[in-house]
Amino acid sequence: MKKTEEKLTRLEKLEKLREQGEAVFSNSFVRNRLAKDIRDDYSHLEPGERVEEEFLLAGRVMGIRDHGKIAFADFRDGSGKIQLYLTHQNLGEKYQRFLDYVDTGDIIGIKGGVLKTRRGELSLEVKDFRVLAKSLLPWPEKWHGLRDVEARYRQRYLDLVVNPSARQIFDLRTKVIKLIREFLDERDFQEVETPILQPVPGGALAKPFSTYHRALGIELYLRIAPELYLKRLIIGGLEKVYELNRSFRNEGISIKHNPEFTMLEVYQAYADYRDMMELVKEMLQYVLKKTKASLKISYQGQEIDFSQFSKITYLEALKKYAGIEVNFNMKWSELKDLAESEGIDVKNYWGKGKIIAEMFEKLVEPKLIQPTFILDYPKEISPLARTHPENPELTERFELIVAGRELANAFSELNDPLEQKERFEEQAKLKQEGEEEIQLYDQDFLRALEYGMPPTGGLGLGIDRLIMLLSDVYSIREVLLFPQLRPEE
RNA sequence: GGGCCGCUAACUCAAUUGGCAGAGUACCGGACUUUUAAUCCGGGAGUUGAAGGUUCGAUUCCUUCGCGGCCCA
Numbered sequence: 001m002k003k004t005e006e007k008l009t010r011l012e013k014l015e016k017l018r019e020q021g022e023a024v025f026s027n028s029f030v031r032n033r034l035a036k037d038i039r040d041d042y043s044h045l046e047p048g049e050r051v052e053e054e055f056l057l058a059g060r061v062m063g064i065r066d067h068g069k070i071a072f073a074d075f076r077d078g079s080g081k082i083q084l085y086l087t088h089q090n091l092g093e094k095y096q097r098f099l100d101y102v103d104t105g106d107i108i109g110i111k112g113g114v115l116k117t118r119r120g121e122l123s124l125e126v127k128d129f130r131v132l133a134k135s136l137l138p139w140p141e142k143w144h145g146l147r148d149v150e151a152r153y154r155q156r157y158l159d160l161v162v163n164p165s166a167r168q169i170f171d172l173r174t175k176v177i178k179l180i181r182e183f184l185d186e187r188d189f190q191e192v193e194t195p196i197l198q199p200v201p202g203g204a205l206a207k208p209f210s211t212y213h214r215a216l217g218i219e220l221y222l223r224i225a226p227e228l229y230l231k232r233l234i235i236g237g238l239e240k241v242y243e244l245n246r247s248f249r250n251e252g253i254s255i256k257h258n259p260e261f262t263m264l265e266v267y268q269a270y271a272d273y274r275d276m277m278e279l280v281k282e283m284l285q286y287v288l289k290k291t292k293a294s295l296k297i298s299y300q301g302q303e304i305d306f307s308q309f310s311k312i313t314y315l316e317a318l319k320k321y322a323g324i325e326v327n328f329n330m331k332w333s334e335l336k337d338l339a340e341s342e343g344i345d346v347k348n349y350w351g352k353g354k355i356i357a358e359m360f361e362k363l364v365e366p367k368l369i370q371p372t373f374i375l376d377y378p379k380e381i382s383p384l385a386r387t388h389p390e391n392p393e394l395t396e397r398f399e400l401i402v403a404g405r406e407l408a409n410a411f412s413e414l415n416d417p418l419e420q421k422e423r424f425e426e427q428a429k430l431k432q433e434g435e436e437e438i439q440l441y442d443q444d445f446l447r448a449l450e451y452g453m454p455p456t457g458g459l460g461l462g463i464d465r466l467i468m469l470l471s472d473v474y475s476i477r478e479v480l481l482f483p484q485l486r487p488e489e
Numbered sequence: 490g491g492g493c494c495g496c497u498a499a500c501u502c503a504a505u506u507g508g509c510a511g512a513g514u515a516c517c518g519g520a521c522u523u524u525u526a527a528u529c530c531g532g533g534a535g536u537u538g539a540a541g542g543u544u545c546g547a548u549u550c551c552u553u554c555g556c557g558g559c560c561c562a
Contacts, residue, residue, distance in 0.1 A: 004499060005534060006516055048523095067528090068521040083525070104515080118523050138499035141514050143526050147501065150557045162500095252490095255559080345562090475558095486556065 006138040013101040014134045020097065024131050029109035031058040036079035038114055038124065045116040050125065057082075057124065058109040058132060060161070063142055066099055073102075075110070075124070076161075085115055085123040098129060104142075105135030153483050169471045169479055172291060176467060177244060179287045180264060189240040189266060194229035196222060196246070202445065203227025205381065205437040206249040209259070222248035227384065227458065228445045230267045231413060235453045239269035244463070255475045256405065259484050262463040267413070271457035272386075273396045276410035277373055280400060280459055281309050284371075284466075291470060299403050299472055302369055309371040314360065314394070317374055322363035326356055328393040349433030353378030353393065368401040383423045383439040385411035403469060410459040417449035 017024050033055040042051060059077030061084075073084040088095040102108065109132050115125040140146040145162045152159040152166070159166045181191065199218065201208040203225030213220050226245045233241050248260045268275065288295050288306050295307040318324045324342075326335060335355045336346045344358050356378055368374075376388055377397040385395035396412035414420050424441040431438045467479040477483035 004516095006499060009516070063525085065524050065527055066521090067524060070522045070524085072524050072527085074525075085523080087522070089522085117525095119525080121523085121525065123523090138515065141500040143514065144501040148496090148557090150496090151500095153557090488556070 004138065007136050010103055010134065010136045013103065014136070017097075017101050017131055017134070022131055024134050026130075026132065029058055029130055029132055030056065031077075031109065032056045034079035035059065035075070035077050035082040038082055039080065039122060042114045042116070043122055045114070045122065047116050047118050047120045049116050051114040054111050054113055054127060055124070056109065056111055059107065060135075061102060061104055061106045061108055063104055064099070064102070071095075071099060072123070075108075083117075083121050083123040084110065084112075084126050085117065086126045090125065090127055091129075094128065098126075102129075102131060103135060105137070105139045106131055107133035107135070150485070153477055153485055154488065156481055166478075169467070169473065170481060172471055173467045173479060175291060176287055176470065177463065179290050180244070180283065180463075183283050183286045184242050184266065187240070189242045189268075190238055192230070192233060192238070192241050192243055194223075194226045194233075194243060194245075196248075198223050198229075200228075200440050200442045200444070202440055202442050203384070204247075204249075205383075205439060207251055207437060209248050209250045224249050225263070225460070226265050227460075228442060230265055231453060231456065231458070232445065232448045234267050234269050234413075234456050235448050235451055239454070240267070242266040253484055255477075258464070258476050258480055261476070261480075264459075264461040264463055266459045266461075267456055268458075269454040269456050272412040272455065273375075273398055273410050273457055276457040276459040277309075277311075277398060279457075280408050280410065280461060283461075287466075287470075297470065297472070299469055300474060302403070304370060304403060304469070306371055309373055309400070311373045311375060313375045314356075314377055317364050317368075317372075318356070318360055321367045322359065324359060324363065326359075328352055328391070347434065349430060349435055351380045353380030357381045365401055365406070366404040369403055371400060371402045371407075373398045373400055380426075382411065383427050384414055384420075386414045387419070405465060406462070407465055407469070408459060408461045410457065413453070413456040413458050415449065415453040415455055417446055420449055421446055 014024060035057065038055065038057070045051070057075070057077060059075050062074040062076050062081070065072040069088045071086045073086065075082055075084045086095060086098055091098065109130045110124060110126050111128040112124040112126040115123050117123055140158060140162050146152055146158050152163070156166075160170070185191070197211070197213070197220040199220060201221035201224050203223070204227070206224045208221040208224050210219055210221050212218075223245070225247050226243050230241055230243060243265050245263055245265060246260055247263055249257070250259065251257060253259065266276070266279065268279075284306055285295060288297070296303055296305050298304070312320065315326065318326060324338065326338065330352070332352055335352055339346050339355045339359050342359055342363060344362060346355055346358075357380075375398045376391070376394045377385070377399070379385075379387060379393055379395050382395040382397045385397040388394035388396055398410055399406050400408040414423070424439065424446070427438040428441050464476050464479050468474075468476060471479060473479060
């Protein structure tokens with residue numbers, strides 16, 4: 001690493017501090033207050049008023065204003081900011097030591113009283129300080145912060161310190177996840193953890209990452225979804241389960257996709273997709289009320305209203321939003337021509353369901369801004385969902401679309417092992433014909449189904465996408481602490 | 490994978506038609522006993538993402554590559 005001029009200066013300051021007996025990287029300082037505690041307890045002080053009681057705080061110096069015999073510094077800990085008031089009178093020779101050897105970015109411990117300055121700024125009147133960690137690198141500019149997107153992602157720690165909006169997004173993320181747990185726990189759902197390393201990756205149509213287990217001598221895959229394990233738990237008699245899971249898909253990186261992402265999956269025995277519809281609606285409204293105090297949010301300049309969720313079937317939506325009328329009685333070649341006229345490259349191994357699905361994704365999804373449940377997806381692209389009682393080409397499955405993107409996906413789960421076996425076989429056939437993203441044949445899951453799975457409703461919800469909506473950001477990278485990037489060198 | 494855009498001091502950004510690489514912040518030195526983007530005076534700081542090409546001369550034009558952003562597949 002290249003040593004900049006400023007780094008050399010800071011290293012010299014570190015040496016000087018050590019020569020003067022400061023144990024700079026010591027961990028022996030114990031604090032007894034946070035900045036927020038001081039604010040909560042003493043904001044009522046009048047300008048010029050002091051509290052002589054001394055408190056111990058620790059945090060980072062964010063800026064220093066030197067006025068000669070007195071100086072001010074901005075100080076921040078995990079709870080917030082507060083100003084430091086330093087005088088030669090209070091600190092004696094240590095006053096000059098602070099000005100000479102403490103820099104923006106340094107972690108310090110201070111002992112001091114509370115003072116509201118004449119200008120009305122609540123401050124800590126520093127009586128003593130220690131340098132707990134010397135920051136050796138120069139910090140981003142105080143006014144503009146760190147703007148460079150690449151630097152913000154690669155050095156998220158800087159982004160979090162310097163850009164308050166970044167910190168807000170991740171605080172919100174934590175809160176939302178907590179609220180989702182709260183919502184499900186109150187309804188007696190049981191949170192579980194299932195394998196990330198799976199011998200047969202299933203539960204979604206996606207390409208997996210693979211790895212090798214040396215001791216077992218087998219190929220394993222990072223899960224693309226936890227679905228098939230959660231259903232095994234339903235079979236095991238855990239009737240209401242959920243997993244807030246990190247899943248992995250070996251596909252392109254884009255503004256919407258990161259190779260690892262966070263999802264919620266919920267399964268409830270003796271429920272169906274209609275129950276899941278109610279559940280996800282209530283859950284989202286719960287989260288909205290507790291985070292935004294409103295069911296309306298503004299996303300990328302559009303108002304989105306979560307007080308009403310509209311419902312429309314898949315085929316009706318195609319007609320309404322794309323002006324395309326299709327059904328499964330049409331000939332394959334007719335559907336193909338229709339899709340191709342919309343610019344879709346139809347593969348010859350696609351079935352009717354897949355052709356329709358491609359048209360839907362391209363022509364309908366982007367138009368659905370307000371929360372909309374799309375019901376009854378084609379069977380071909382839903383190999384784990386129960387067949388629709390009124391149309392054997394469709395399934396009891398819905399997706400919730402918001403702001404043109406899929407936010408949630410749910411089915412009445414297929415619990416007939418004989419039909420599930422046929423579906424696996426159909427998927428295997430598609431793979432032979434060239435489709436890469438299929439549901440693999442999972443023998444072990446079939447055996448579990450053969451013991452009998454109760455009728456069950458299942459739901460998946462994209463957590464990252466939910467956070468994007470709530471924090472009004474356009475790129476998934478803004479809601480991931482460490483989005484995947486190519487290594488720098 | 491394709492297209493467009495970006496990469497200049499630690500950070501945020503300039504640089505006219507191809508003509509001596511600049512500013513603000515930060516940093517260093519000095520002044521200042523209530524500032525808060527403190528102020529004032531002075532100073533140092535660059536492999537212009539990398540390599541190559543064109544040219545008397547390249548941050549600027551061309552080629553290739555790297556990283557990132559956006560769009561498309």
